[in-house]
Amino acid sequence: MQIMKQLTPADHTPCDLGFAMPAEWDEHAATWMSWPGDDELWFGHLAGVRSEYAELVRTIARFEPVHLLVRDEESETDARERLAGEASVTFHRVPLDDSWVRDNGPLFVRNAAGEVALVNWEFNSWGGKFEWENDNRIPEYVAEYLGMGHWDRPEILEGGGLEITGDGVGLTTRSCFLTETRNPGLTEEGYTLLLNDTLGVRKLLWLDGGLENDHTDGHIDTITRFVDPQTIVTSVAEDTTDANYAVMQGNLEALRGMTDANGQPFRIVELPLPANRLEGAEGRLPPTYANFYIGNGFVVVPQYGDPNDGRALEILRPLFQGREVIGLPSRQIIEGGGSFHCLTQQQPAGSIWPGA
Known part of the structure; x- marks a missing residue:
């Protein structure tokens, strides 16, 4: 598949103009979120989801502004x-x-001048699994509201499918990026070129797969996360009979052979998955502590009423010196298949780039 280039009127890519995606731990101007509004999508758990979601919004709003999208009058009320x-x-x-x-x-x-722009990717609801036409328009709305210059890309790409360090290294999964329901024919090499042009990712690292029954086809943000340019937290299953065990072990071994932007081995920290298996309306749910969100002075970590909840917080707190690591309930939210990182999008601090 040949990579298409839909460029700005000045015919430059983000890379051409010196733009790159900052790390999540860089300072934020705000967090963008979308209020849950469809009980069917939450399998009858909407009231409980909204209660947990409101606590998440209130927590983030203690540290930075929140832009909250609401779908209709009922949701806004x-x-x-x-x-x-x-x-x-x-x-x-x-x-x-x-x-x-x-x-x-x-x-x-x-x-480098501190100007912020955005890249608008196509979205097809993880390979056409749900409705997506309204959600696919969100980046255009954000750009218009902020008066921000942006690039419209023809490729399908989900933010949860990519982890970045901010110094040119990215991490993803083959099970997600290489599926035929996203960008058929786009190879590992093609993705590296694409992400270099658009997000400043010069070195793209690949793991094989994610959690069992993850409808995203194995997003990286549910299993393995950068916490700084040299440190990676990765999920492990401790029950050898768990279907996630072999996949997580394979990822762990692969990570141990990878290097950072300077060619040095990463520091790898193992993060247990929840001990208890959770079942939802469509089978096994994919709860994970790796779906935390890093903000200005805080990290919010999903909790499931599981024996490993406290262990996860103990492992993560030393990795985020200077940030308050906060555990919040996500037992209802996980019924929808994701958690806090999936529900948030950071807007980096900086002045608005009006466009070329």
């Missing part, structure tokens, strides 16, 4: 009631299909 008094939350009435803004929202890039 519900969100405003649950978030009453939160002055750091800005509401936006926007048609939505679902809540996973990590995947359908924009990916922001920044240049």
Whole structure:
């Protein structure tokens, strides 16, 4: 598959103009989120999901502004009631299909002058699994609201499928990026060229797969995360009979052979998966502690009422010196197949790039 280039009017890629995607731990201007609004998509758990989601929004709003997309009058009324008094939350009435803004929202890039732009990728709901036409328009709305220059790309790419260090290294899974339901024929080499041009990823590392029954086809942000340019946290299953055990062990071994931007081995930290198997309406659920979100002075970590909840926090806290590591309930949210990182998208700090 030949990589298409839909460029700005000035006919430059983000890379041409010195833009690259900053690491999540860099300072944020705000966090973008989308309020849950469809009980069917949450398999009858919407009330519980909204309760947990509101706690997540309130927690993030303690540290940085939140832009909250709401799909209709009912959603906006519900969100405003649950978030009453939160002055750091800005509401936006926007048609939505679902809540996973990590995947359908924009990916922001920044240049050396501190100007921030965004890249608008195509979104097809993880290979056509659900409705997506409204969610696919979110990046254009964000760009218009912010007055921000942007690039519209023809390729399908979800933010949860890519981890980046901010110094040119990226990490993804073959089970997601190479599926035929996203960009048929686009190879590992092709992705490296594409992500170099658009996000400043010069070195793209590959793991084989993700969690069992993950409808994203194995997003990297559910299993393996960068916490700094030299340190990787990766999920492990401790039950050898678990279907996730062999896949997670394979990922662990692969990571031990990988190197950072300077050619040095990464520091690898093992993070246990929840001990208890959780079942949902469509089979096994994919709970994971790796789906944490890093913000200005904080990290929020999903908790499931599981024996490993506390262990996960103990492992993560020393890795985030200077940040408050906060465990929040996600037992209802996981019924939808994801957690906190999937529900958030960071806007880096910086001035708005108006476009070429």
